Amino acid sequence: MTDVTKGFAYVDARIVPISEAKISLLDWGFLHSDATYDVVHVWDGKFFRLDDHLERFFSSMEKLRMSIPYTREELKLVLSNCVKASGLREAYVEMITTRGLPKPGSRDPRTCTNQFFAFAIPFVWITKSQNGLHLIVSSKQRIPVESVDPAVKNYHWLDFVMGQFEAFDRGGETAVVVDSQGNITEGPGFNIFAVKDTEIITPASGILEGITRKTAIELATDYGYKVIQGNLAPEYARCANEVFATSTAGGILPITKIDDKIIGNGAMGPVTQKLQDAYWSLHNNPQYSLAIDY
Ligand SMILES: *Cc1c(COP(=O)(O)O)cnc(C)c1O
Numbered sequence: 001m002t003d004v005t006k007g008f009a010y011v012d013a014r015i016v017p018i019s020e021a022k023i024s025l026l027d028w029g030f031l032h033s034d035a036t037y038d039v040v041h042v043w044d045g046k047f048f049r050l051d052d053h054l055e056r057f058f059s060s061m062e063k064l065r066m067s068i069p070y071t072r073e074e075l076k077l078v079l080s081n082c083v084k085a086s087g088l089r090e091a092y093v094e095m096i097t098t099r100g101l102p103k104p105g106s107r108d109p110r111t112c113t114n115q116f117f118a119f120a121i122p123f124v125w126i127t128k129s130q131n132g133l134h135l136i137v138s139s140k141q142r143i144p145v146e147s148v149d150p151a152v153k154n155y156h157w158l159d160f161v162m163g164q165f166e167a168f169d170r171g172g173e174t175a176v177v178v179d180s181q182g183n184i185t186e187g188p189g190f191n192i193f194a195v196k197d198t199e200i201i202t203p204a205s206g207i208l209e210g211i212t213r214k215t216a217i218e219l220a221t222d223y224g225y226k227v228i229q230g231n232l233a234p235e236y237a238r239c240a241n242e243v244f245a246t247s248t249a250g251g252i253l254p255i256t257k258i259d260d261k262i263i264g265n266g267a268m269g270p271v272t273q274k275l276q277d278a279y280w281s282l283h284n285n286p287q288y289s290l291a292i293d294y
Pocket of ligand 1: 039153154186187188189190191207208209210211212213246247248249
């Protein structure tokens, strides 16, 4: 188990040990999942693509008509301070804005004061198995784009979580949920790619546009692969040479079994390996990383 006791949080404009970080039970972030968030990681003492994460976080807040009294530079400082307090060199750093509490007796979201929280905890992996995940294509549909914009990072996770239970029931380790056409969308905190020869397909819509997804697309394109953002049918994925997941919580991770079908030869394929190596190498590139001054 990840030891989260070592984490530090930013609550009410103070940095506190994670165990002392508390929020109000009446915050709509808790009562209504009325919140947005983002997760950036720190690897070897450096944030990876922090500007991209902040860009997405501010865009999510704007779409949800939320605001916080901090600039991006101020947020960088808050996040760095959480990491510095923890002393962690490898960290999972989450920033959250909730709707907050309405005026007493009101149900009007305009009366809410939005709340900002952040925390840094030891690095979290979406999976412990680095050798390849067994993925289940769940029958659950991701909440439709028309209802909740999945491009806003959100806590509407009941589809994912029930999908995970379905995966465990069927002997798998994690799940992807589908769209109304039955195409694969994404899983609990990760995007998905299928490699066939020199083509790589990743779902175009109904997803959170991951920063790791973006990095994988950039790297694969640089390597000369044709990356198609389109529909990914489960049948296509099951017959791909390689399938991989992308997430800030682990980078580029091989998927070696989908439902009952072994992908490729059941081990991490060469394209996934190449992209995974390139992904971690980018962490040393100052264009993509920001060193923390511990
Ligand atoms: C965070 C998340 C991802 C992955 O995004 P990254 O920026 O690569 O970490 C994918 N799907 C969902 C639903 C997510 O919440």
